[in-house]
Amino acid sequence: MFSSPLLQTIATLFFIYLLLDIFVSSIQEYISQRRQSRGKLLRFAIDELLNDRKNKNFAYLLYQHPGIDLLRKDQKDLPSYIDPRAFAQTLVEVIAAEATIIFYEQDPVTLQMQARIKKESNLYTAFRAGLETLRHSELRRMLTDFSEHATDREELVSEIAAWYTNYMDRVTGWYKRSTRRLLIVVSLAVTILLNLNFLKMASSVYEQANQTTAAQATTDASTELPLGWSFNTQSGNERTAAATFFSKAFNSIRQDGYLYTLWGWLFSIIILSVGAPFWFDLLKKIVNVRNTGLKPSSTYNLSYVARKDL
Amino acid sequence: MSRGKTYNVHTHVFNFDCVPDGFLSNYLPDLVARLLAWLIRMGLGRPLAGILKHFPMTSKYINFLVIGIHKSQEETFDELADAYPRDTRLVVLPMDFDYMGGGYCPNNNDTQLTLLDRVKLHNPDTCLPFLSLDPRRGTADENLEYVKHYFSHTHYRGYTGIKLYPALGFFPFDPRLEPVYEFAARHGIPITTHCTRYGAFYIGKKFTPGMTSPVSFNPTARTLELYNDPENQYRPGMKNSKYCDLYLHPYNYYDVLERFPGLKLNIAHFGGDEEIMQEVKKGDKQSWYWYIREMMLATDAAGRKKYPNLYTDISFSFHNDDIIANLKNDLADPGLRDRILFGTDFFMTAQYGDEEKMTGHFRKKLDDEAAWEQMSVDNPRSFLSSDFYKAP
Numbered sequence: 001m002f003s004s005p006l007l008q009t010i011a012t013l014f015f016i017y018l019l020l021d022i023f024v025s026s027i028q029e030y031i032s033q034r035r036q037s038r039g040k041l042l043r044f045a046i047d048e049l050l051n052d053r054k055n056k057n058f059a060y061l062l063y064q065h066p067g068i069d070l071l072r073k074d075q076k077d078l079p080s081y082i083d084p085r086a087f088a089q090t091l092v093e094v095i096a097a098e099a100t101i102i103f104y105e106q107d108p109v110t111l112q113m114q115a116r117i118k119k120e121s122n123l124y125t126a127f128r129a130g131l132e133t134l135r136h137s138e139l140r141r142m143l144t145d146f147s148e149h150a151t152d153r154e155e156l157v158s159e160i161a162a163w164y165t166n167y168m169d170r171v172t173g174w175y176k177r178s179t180r181r182l183l184i185v186v187s188l189a190v191t192i193l194l195n196l197n198f199l200k201m202a203s204s205v206y207e208q209a210n211q212t213t214a215a216q217a218t219t220d221a222s223t224e225l226p227l228g229w230s231f232n233t234q235s236g237n238e239r240t241a242a243a244t245f246f247s248k249a250f251n252s253i254r255q256d257g258y259l260y261t262l263w264g265w266l267f268s269i270i271i272l273s274v275g276a277p278f279w280f281d282l283l284k285k286i287v288n289v290r291n292t293g294l295k296p297s298s299t300y301n302l303s304y305v306a307r308k309d310l
Numbered sequence: 311m312s313r314g315k316t317y318n319v320h321t322h323v324f325n326f327d328c329v330p331d332g333f334l335s336n337y338l339p340d341l342v343a344r345l346l347a348w349l350i351r352m353g354l355g356r357p358l359a360g361i362l363k364h365f366p367m368t369s370k371y372i373n374f375l376v377i378g379i380h381k382s383q384e385e386t387f388d389e390l391a392d393a394y395p396r397d398t399r400l401v402v403l404p405m406d407f408d409y410m411g412g413g414y415c416p417n418n419n420d421t422q423l424t425l426l427d428r429v430k431l432h433n434p435d436t437c438l439p440f441l442s443l444d445p446r447r448g449t450a451d452e453n454l455e456y457v458k459h460y461f462s463h464t465h466y467r468g469y470t471g472i473k474l475y476p477a478l479g480f481f482p483f484d485p486r487l488e489p490v491y492e493f494a495a496r497h498g499i500p501i502t503t504h505c506t507r508y509g510a511f512y513i514g515k516k517f518t519p520g521m522t523s524p525v526s527f528n529p530t531a532r533t534l535e536l537y538n539d540p541e542n543q544y545r546p547g548m549k550n551s552k553y554c555d556l557y558l559h560p561y562n563y564y565d566v567l568e569r570f571p572g573l574k575l576n577i578a579h580f581g582g583d584e585e586i587m588q589e590v591k592k593g594d595k596q597s598w599y600w601y602i603r604e605m606m607l608a609t610d611a612a613g614r615k616k617y618p619n620l621y622t623d624i625s626f627s628f629h630n631d632d633i634i635a636n637l638k639n640d641l642a643d644p645g646l647r648d649r650i651l652f653g654t655d656f657f658m659t660a661q662y663g664d665e666e667k668m669t670g671h672f673r674k675k676l677d678d679e680a681a682w683e684q685m686s687v688d689n690p691r692s693f694l695s696s697d698f699y700k701a702p
Contacts, residue, residue: 036353040353047416051416053418055420056418056420056421056424057416057417057418057421060327060416060417060421061421061424064425076353101465102427102431102467102468103462103464103465103466103467103468104434104466104467104468105466106699106700110702111700111701111702112434112435113434113435113468114434115431115434115468118465
C-alpha cells in the first residue's frame with residue numbers, strides 16, 4: 001500500500017490504536033453508564049447550584065417535581081440530560097410553590113381534615129412571592145435579579161434557561177475531567193492485560209513493513225502482532241494457573257527489559273487515554289454506543305454544545 | 311367496640327437524605343460511619359446492604375438501613391400505615407439535624423418539613439406530623455415566629471405538636487424555648503421530647519461554651535443540684551455521648567414544668583429500656599424511668615396532680631417482654647394509667663422486626679384490651695387535642 005516502510009508503520013499503528021481506543025472508549029462508556037456518571041454529575045452540579053443551606057435544598061425539590069421526576073427511567077435512575085427550558089420551567093414552579101399555602105380545616109362533626117390550597121394564579125407573580133418568603137442567600141439574590149430583569153413568565157424562563165446553559169458549559173468541563181480519569185484507568189488496565197508495549201509494537205510493525213517492502217511479497221512475511229502475553233518458557237510446574245500466569249508474565253517482562261516494557265506501556269496509556277475524545281467522536285458516527293437516546297433537539301444552541309459531552 | 315381512632319404517637323419517616331454524614335457515628339466508629347455515609351451517598355447503599363446482611367453483626371440493621379437509604383418519606387409512611395388497620399393515626403416526628411455537628415446533610419430541616427408536608431397532604435387524617443424545633447435555630451422571638459407560622463388560626467398547617475431532641479446539643483430549659491413553651495401551654499399544643507440514652511446525639515468536634523454552660527429560664531432546686539455536681543460538668547476529653555445524656559436528663563423538665571405546669575409534655579421512651587430494666591432489677595429509684603414516674607405522680611399540697619399533662623410513651627422498648635410485664639403494673643396505677651401513650655419508634659425498631667408483628671406481639675403480651683385502648687386511643691386523644699386540632 002505504502003512504498004515507505006515508515007509510512008506503512010505509521011498507518012498500521014494508527015489503525016491498531018484506533019481500534020484499541022474504540023475498545024477502551026466503549027469500556028469507559030459502559031462503566032459510565034453502569035455508574036450513571038452523567039446523571040450523578042448532573043445531579044451534583046444542580047445540587048451545587050440550588051442547595052441553599054439558608055433555605056431549602058431546591059435541587060432535591062426540583063428532582064422530586066414531576067417535570068424532572070418523569071425523565072427518570074425508574075426510581076434508581078437519574079436523568080442524564082435536563083433540557084434548559086424544562087429546568088427553568090420546573091425551577092420557577094418550585095420557587096413559586098414556596099408562596100403556596102397548604103392549610104387544613106377540620107370538620108366540626110366528623111373531625112376529618114380538609115386540605116385547602118391557596119396560591120397565586122400567575123406563575124410569574126407566584127415566583128416573586130415565593131422569593132419573598134426566602135431568607136437572604138446568594139441563590140435568592142440571583143433569582144431575584146432574574147425576576148427583576150423579566151417582565152413575565154416567558155422572559156423569566158428564558159433568563160433562567162440561559163443561566164443554566166452557561167453553567168452547563170462548566171459542568172461539561174467537569175465531566176471531561178472525570179472521564180479522562182476513568183479513561184486513564186481503563187487504558188492502564190487494557191495496556192497491562194494485552195501487554196500493549198508501544199515500542200515493541202512499533203518495532204515489530206516496522207520490521208514487518210521493511211521485510212514486506214524489501215522482498216516485495218516474495219516471502220511469507222509473518223503478520224503476527226506483539227499483542228498479549230507470549231510465553232516462551234515452559235513451566236511444568238504444578239502451581240495454580242494464576243500463579244503460573246504471573247510467573248510467566250514476569251519472565252516475559254524480564255526478557256523484554258523492565259524499562260523497555262514500562263516505557264512501552266506508558267506510551268500506550270498516553271495514546272489510548274489522550275486520544276479518546278477524538279475516537280469517541282469518530283465512534284459516534286459509526287454506532288451510538290451511549291444507549292441513552294438521541295439528544296433532544298433544542299432551540300438553545302449553546303446548551304446543545306454544553307450537553308455534547310454530558 | 312373501640313372508643314375512637316387508634317394512635318401510634320411516636321414514629322419517624324425521615325430518610326438518609328435528611329441526616330448529616332456523621333449521623334452513623336452515633337452507632338459506629340467515626341471513620342467507618344463516614345465511609346459508610348460516603349458509600350451510601352454514592353448510590354452504593356443497595357449492594358452494601360446486600361453484603362452486610364450476610365454478617366451476623368450487621369444483618370439486624372439491614373431493614374433499618376434499607377428504609378433509611380432507599381425510601382422516600384412518603385414510601386416509608388405508606389409502609390408504616392400498611393402495618394396498621396386503616397384509619398390508624400400516626401404521629402410522625404421529624405428531627406432537626408441542622409445543629410448536630412455531623413457535617414454535610416443534603417436536606418436540612420426546612421426541606422425535610424417540605425417533604426413531610428406532602429405526606430400530610432396525601433394523608434390528611436392519618437398523618438399527624440410534629441414540628442421539629444432546635445432552639446439554636448434563632449432567637450426566642452424567631453423560634454416563636456417559626457412555631458406560629460405552623461400553628462396559626464387563619465392558616466393551620468396541619469402540624470399536631472412540637473418535637474424536641476435535646477441530645478443533639480441543647481438543654482430543654484434553654485431561654486430561647488421559653489416563649490414556645492408559653493405558646494404551647496396556652497394553646498394545648500403537645501410537645502414530645504426524646505428521653506433515652508439510646509439514639510442520636512451531638513457529634514461536633516467540640517462543644518461551644520453555650521452548650522456546656524446550662525442557662526435556664528427557670529432554674530429549680532433539682533437542676534441546680536444536678537448541674538452543680540462536678541460529675542456533671544463538662545471536662546475536655548469527655549465523650550460527646552456522655553455529656554449529651556445531660557441534655558436528656560428528666561430533671562431538666564422540672565424547670566419547664568414549674569413555669570408551665572399545664573404544658574402537654576411527653577417525655578418519650580419512659581427513660582429508655584435500659585433504665586426501665588435497671589429499675590426492675592435493682593429497684594434503687596435512681597433511674598430515669600423512676601424520675602419520670604416521680605414527676606408524673608407528683609402532687610401539690612391539695613393532693614392534685616402537679617403536672618397533669620405530663621405524659622410518657624413506651625416507644626422503642628415496647629418489644630421487650632420484661633418491659634411489657636412492668637408496663638402492666640404501671641398501667642394498673644391510677645396515677646399513671648391515663649398518661650402512658652402507645653408509640654413504637656418506627657423505623658428505628660425495624661432492626662428488631664416487623665412493625666405489624668411487634669405491635670401484635672405487644673398486644674398479646676399486654677393481654678388487656680382495656681389497657682390497650684387506654685394507651686392507644688384515649689390517652690393520645692387527650693394528648694394530641696389542642697386549639698388547632700381535635701383528635702377523633
